[in-house]
Amino acid sequence: MEKNSVAVIGAGKWGQALHFALSQKQKCYITSRTKRDINNFVDLNTALSCQYLIIAIPAQQIRQWLDEHFEFKGQKILVASKGIEASTGKFLNEIYEEFIPSENLGFISGPSFAAEVIKGLPCALVLNSLNKEIFNEFEKFFPDFIKTYYSDDVIGAEICGAYKNVLAIASGICEGMNLGNNARVSLISRGLVEMQRFGSHFGAKMETFIGLSGAGDLFLTASSELSRNFRVGLGLANNKTLDEILKELGEVAEGVKTSYAINSLNKKHKIYTPIANEVYSILEGKNPKDSLKDLLKD
Numbered sequence: 001m002e003k004n005s006v007a008v009i010g011a012g013k014w015g016q017a018l019h020f021a022l023s024q025k026q027k028c029y030i031t032s033r034t035k036r037d038i039n040n041f042v043d044l045n046t047a048l049s050c051q052y053l054i055i056a057i058p059a060q061q062i063r064q065w066l067d068e069h070f071e072f073k074g075q076k077i078l079v080a081s082k083g084i085e086a087s088t089g090k091f092l093n094e095i096y097e098e099f100i101p102s103e104n105l106g107f108i109s110g111p112s113f114a115a116e117v118i119k120g121l122p123c124a125l126v127l128n129s130l131n132k133e134i135f136n137e138f139e140k141f142f143p144d145f146i147k148t149y150y151s152d153d154v155i156g157a158e159i160c161g162a163y164k165n166v167l168a169i170a171s172g173i174c175e176g177m178n179l180g181n182n183a184r185v186s187l188i189s190r191g192l193v194e195m196q197r198f199g200s201h202f203g204a205k206m207e208t209f210i211g212l213s214g215a216g217d218l219f220l221t222a223s224s225e226l227s228r229n230f231r232v233g234l235g236l237a238n239n240k241t242l243d244e245i246l247k248e249l250g251e252v253a254e255g256v257k258t259s260y261a262i263n264s265l266n267k268k269h270k271i272y273t274p275i276a277n278e279v280y281s282i283l284e285g286k287n288p289k290d291s292l293k294d295l296l297k298d
């Protein structure tokens with residue numbers, strides 16, 4: 001294992017943006033399932049032999065990928081995905097911890113559209129880990145245009161990153177129905193309260209919800225067409241089918257599968273999550289106008 005070697009696994013939008021960012025200060029490798037014309041693109045085995053890995057593959061594919069491709073050799077890992085596994089309701093830290101010791105793991109959160117990061121525009125991110133050494137070691141790889149903060153609230157960051165995608169779908173629906181600014185901001189504010197209620201059930205810290213990982217990423221994603229999840233909401237409000245929307249998108253919108261995960265978790269744990277429930281129902285075919293009526297009277 002080459003000392004201080006860094007590799008990004010997954011060359012989608014976020015993987016490429018992180019590769020661009022981490023290439024500013026040192027050599028950074030990148031790999032993906034299909035060969036890409038990107039500087040320092042390597043095969044998977046070369047990437048896996050690096051000391052530091054950033055993994056940016058969609059949440060629903062992580063377990064299978066770890067099962068089939070990953071061998072733990074002491075690497076330090078930052079997880080860049082945002083979502084909850086729909087088939088089990090597991091948070092990403094729970095999946096990773098089945099394969100890798102928690103002291104080797106960190107999780108990226110915060111408002112960060114790949115399209116802006118890849119242009120070198122400034123942003124602030126949180127590197128969450130139970131082991132502060134992970135933050136200290138990865139922090140030095142980030143370029144000057146990204147400010148990094150440390151938090152030990154891994155579960156809080158995981159829940160914020162996943163839940164805000166579902167709320168971004170709701171906000172896109174609201175926008176697509178032309179309900180106005182008052183409605184959208186009411187939805188986002190109540191969404192933040194709902195996300196905090198859900199998160200505190202699983203031990204997340206209150207401060208995480210009012211910081212970059214919570215309010216920060218929620219405000220960003222739920223108010224911009226740069227968000228894929230927001231665009232899913234716009235499509236649903238315009239009576240497109242989910243298949244049509246996802247085909248048009250051509251990229252992952254984690255909020256869709258995460259809605260199903262949240263639906264089973266809130267039933268199991270009896271958590272009051274009206275907005276996420278309506279997103280789930282709309283994905284299952286409910287008319288958004290009926291959802292609006294139900295949300296206003298609940």
Ligand SMILES: NC(=O)C1=CN([C@@H]2O[C@H](COP(=O)(O)OP(=O)(O)OC[C@H]3O[C@@H](n4cnc5c(N)ncnc54)[C@H](O)[C@@H]3O)[C@@H](O)[C@H]2O)C=CC1
Binds near residue numbers: 015080250251252
């Ligand atoms: N795009 C963004 O602005 C941000 C995305 N994220 C998160 O990063 C994750 C990845 O998102 P994007 O890169 O934007 O999505 P994307 O749709 O652009 O790319 C996903 C990548 O994962 C790869 N992939 C899919 N299935 C795989 C498998 N079974 N094994 C290996 N690789 C596989 C695809 O080939 C593709 O390169 C998501 O969880 C997303 O929520 C987080 C912050 C910002």
Ligand SMILES: O=C(CO)COP(=O)(O)O
Binds near residue numbers: 110112165220229230
């Ligand atoms: O997580 C993101 C920005 O922080 C990206 O959001 P989308 O996946 O909705 O585009």
